[in-house]
Amino acid sequence: MNDTLDMTITKAEQSRLTVTDFSQLPFGKVFSDHMFIAEFDNGTWGNLQVVPYGPIPMSPAISALHYGQAIFEGMKAYRQANGKISVFRPEKNFERFNKSAVRMSMPEIPKEIFMQGIAALIDIDEKWIPAQDGYSLYIRPVMFATDPYLGVKPSDKYIFALLTTPTGAYYSKALKVKIETEYTRADDGGVGYAKTAGNYARSLYPFAEAQKEGFDQLIWTDAATHEFIEEAGTANLIFVINGKLVTPSVRSTVLDGVTRDTIIQLAKKAGIEVEERRVSVKEVIAGIENGSLTDAFAAGTAATVTPIGEIGYQGKTYKLSDPATRTISAGIAKTLNDIRYGLAPDEFGWNWVV
Numbered sequence: 001m002n003d004t005l006d007m008t009i010t011k012a013e014q015s016r017l018t019v020t021d022f023s024q025l026p027f028g029k030v031f032s033d034h035m036f037i038a039e040f041d042n043g044t045w046g047n048l049q050v051v052p053y054g055p056i057p058m059s060p061a062i063s064a065l066h067y068g069q070a071i072f073e074g075m076k077a078y079r080q081a082n083g084k085i086s087v088f089r090p091e092k093n094f095e096r097f098n099k100s101a102v103r104m105s106m107p108e109i110p111k112e113i114f115m116q117g118i119a120a121l122i123d124i125d126e127k128w129i130p131a132q133d134g135y136s137l138y139i140r141p142v143m144f145a146t147d148p149y150l151g152v153k154p155s156d157k158y159i160f161a162l163l164t165t166p167t168g169a170y171y172s173k174a175l176k177v178k179i180e181t182e183y184t185r186a187d188d189g190g191v192g193y194a195k196t197a198g199n200y201a202r203s204l205y206p207f208a209e210a211q212k213e214g215f216d217q218l219i220w221t222d223a224a225t226h227e228f229i230e231e232a233g234t235a236n237l238i239f240v241i242n243g244k245l246v247t248p249s250v251r252s253t254v255l256d257g258v259t260r261d262t263i264i265q266l267a268k269k270a271g272i273e274v275e276e277r278r279v280s281v282k283e284v285i286a287g288i289e290n291g292s293l294t295d296a297f298a299a300g301t302a303a304t305v306t307p308i309g310e311i312g313y314q315g316k317t318y319k320l321s322d323p324a325t326r327t328i329s330a331g332i333a334k335t336l337n338d339i340r341y342g343l344a345p346d347e348f349g350w351n352w353v354v
């Protein structure tokens with residue numbers, strides 16, 4: 001990598017490690033001792049710091065709050081079998097972060113700040129990376145507009161931060177999901193492919209409505225016709241139909257997931273045929289009914305590989321095969337985990353050993 005950047009490091013006076021219960025880790029609630037911050041001002045990034053995790057004083061007029069210039073990412077660091085720490089495919093997250101930045105008229109972050117920030121934070125908070133099977137340290141990059149100015153225009157000032165949170169599995173059981181045909185997550189020409197705050201805000205109400213009906217997650221459909229399956233809103237969707245891996249193609253309304261891409265590559269390598277194309281609701285329902293659809297799962301960094309157990313569509317519930325019988329997704333999930341934890345050869349060079 002490039003030269004080492006200048007960075008101020010301020011250590012926390014007291015670590016919270018000893019008062020943290022690693023057997024109880026609800027996703028995203030427990031933060032490690034430190035965070036990384038960089039500031040954008042006068043057209044450049046600077047003031048790189050590792051500081052104790054905590055509040056940042058800010059004006060309530062900052063434009064992120066009013067007009068939504070806010071983007072984020074999500075990746076994980078794993079404690080490998082040999083004790084080394086590795087981050088899974090951070091360059092993909094870096095590239096996607098800057099794609100999101102461009103779409104939201106925000107400045108791109110230089111690669112060395114992104115990568116060296118991660119390395120510095122992991123170095124200082126290494127003990128926060130859990131060793132248990134299935135556990136990891138979730139890394140959350142975020143950038144938001146900090147101009148205290150109420151005019152609608154791209155902000156001149158931004159903060160980039162890296163937060164880390166030790167985590168176990170996000171979903172622990174097979175999901176009951178609802179195919180959403182009233183509300184939409186993203187539309188053509190919009191910002192669905194960006195990891196930007198508003199995409200998640202707009203999904204909260206439909207999600208809450210679905211939860212009231214007993215669902216764990218939504219399957220979003222296309223805004224124009226509601227006939228095609230897009231994704232789950234925090235994870236991509238993958239089906240096994242007639243023995244082939246079938247997944248909605250990436251488009252402006254579907255986020256280009258790192259986990260999705262990884263699974264596609266692993267499946268191809270294992271000799272499984274992969275189809276990236278439009279996937280209709282009709283096809284999925286028919287596949288469940290005639291038995292050609294043998295597996296369905298959500299794939300994402302936070303969600304990992306989570307089987308879908310039941311699908312609700314227009315008031316009817318369709319039960320899928322018993323997750324315990326699904327050899328294709330279970331096999332891929334195991335290979336993926338083994339690579340992350342250094343238990344299988346990393347032939348694709350996905351692990352970035354810090």
Ligand SMILES: *Cc1c(COP(=O)(O)O)cnc(C)c1O
Pocket residue numbers: 074195231232233234235236255256257258259260299300301302
């Ligand atoms: C983060 C995210 C995913 C999953 O992407 P990964 O890179 O696999 O974590 C899928 N859809 C949306 C909308 C997301 O925000």
